[in-house]
Amino acid sequence: MNFLANEVTKMIRFNIPPYTGKEDKYIKQAIDSRKICGDGQFTKKCNEKFEEITGAKKVLMTTSGTSALEMAALLADIKPGDEVIMPSYTFVSTANAFVLRGATIVFVDIRPDTMNIDENLIEDAITEKTKAIVPVHYGGVACEMDTICDIAKRHNLVVVEDAAQGVMSFYKGRALGSIGDFGCYSFHETKNYSMGEGGAVLVNHEKNVERAEIIREKGTNRTKFFRGQVDKYTWVDLGSSYLQSELNCAYLYAQIEKPDIINNDRLQSWNTYYELLTPLKEKGCIDLPVVPEGCVHNAHMFYIKTKNLEERSKLIAFLKENGIGAVFHYIPLHSSPAGQQFGRFHGEDKYTTKESERLLRLPMYYRLEKKDIEYVVSKIKEFYEG
Structure with a gap:
């Protein structure tokens, strides 16, 4: 019982600012x-x-x-x-x-x-x-x-x-x-x-x-x-x-001064997420990020895509209950009051709103520990198994 209590009180922040020591x-x-x-x-x-x-x-x-x-x-x-x-x-x-x-x-x-x-x-x-x-x-x-x-x-x-x-x-x-x-x-x-x-x-x-x-x-x-x-x-x-x-x-x-130190660390975390979450993707539960050929990314974020807005909201709440800081991202500008005042949407909004409502960002920062990534993934799997 104490172990479970410790698990619930565990807190993995969404972001921790980088610090190298110098x-x-x-x-x-x-x-x-x-x-x-x-x-x-x-x-x-x-x-x-x-x-x-x-x-x-x-x-x-x-x-x-x-x-x-x-x-x-x-x-x-x-x-x-x-x-x-x-x-x-x-x-x-x-x-x-x-x-x-x-x-x-x-x-x-x-x-x-x-x-x-x-x-x-x-x-x-x-x-x-x-x-x-x-x-x-x-x-x-x-x-x-x-x-x-x-x-x-x-x-x-x-x-x-x-x-x-x-x-x-x-x-x-x-x-x-x-x-x-x-x-x-x-x-x-x-x-x-x-x-x-x-x-x-x-x-x-x-x-x-x-x-x-x-x-x-x-x-x-x-x-x-x-x-x-x-x-x-x-x-x-x-x-x-x-x-x-x-x-x-x-x-x-x-x-x-030596940017590869942070870059390589984040890429390792990104790759760990991708590897551990691939089984859920293969089951059709979630979608994972796509990096087109010719693009070298910097692991700025790791996100998953849920089925819809309702499922995302439930998953965010579930992760929060388990001490995990996960967040959605932008509300499309064209749907905001200022966006409607200062701009216009050209053509069909086929994907902007739909995809924005599915996207969920997971904790990602320099020196994110592998065991914490494994914990995050375990809770996401628990959510979908449930």
Whole structure:
């Protein structure tokens, strides 16, 4: 009886922020440098590390993934009356960044296998007002970028990759975020690599680098001043305070200094989940994630798909009763009040709502123990056996 009581009181959190052990040391170094406002040694190290990983022309750390998207919207020169195509199954920041510039959001349906935008539906949604396409790499699994970039090239559109979940993921050998015109990363507490709140914008064409630096520095040419390229700095363009704190970057650098340590650990957990849950998939109880050929994912999340919303709700409650933090994800934006005000859904919602109501995310974080994964799986099996 005591054993059972211990089982019920066991708590496996949905997420635990990554921590490698060097974070305290690097934060102290930042404090000791008396340069903590940003663009100190750790900000520059983070920028350079991600340029090395991704091959982007320029990577600039930002205050959040949201601010990275807002910077990208400014760099894409989005104006009132423009239309921007994206999936409805995404976080609100993906849409907000462009709505703030006056754009109308045009939502299109997703693929049921990857939960990514259906690349075959994009072209039909293009009008004379369309300015950009924003593919969202859900769960760190790449969208079909060859098709998307081909459509953008033929219609003279900007491609902004929302790769918030895609750090250390690749598409046909290219890092997510480095394929379109601009890419956006997030280092929120729930991401594979974290600084609490933070992000980065990837600028993939040299012609946009200088303006990106200006926008990030509140619309001033302050960065050129610090490089000695001008003898004073002044207000020259639109912008905002997107520069990340040096303390946050010091925390992040401890994780990305050797990114494979976290990446390999998470992939091992992901593979363990997949292996242990495959028998339930084969019985037709659940569906498991799909990673298309040519995509290398980063184990950002592990999800299962239940039969329907009712079954998912019951499973979440059952797992919670057994001390397991499992959650659903996005409510499709097109069904929200703001989504209806600032956007429209083009075509049929065949999969967006249906698949979003089936998806259930399981605990996934750096150093998740195998025995905890086995416990989670055992409870899911118990639910379906019951």
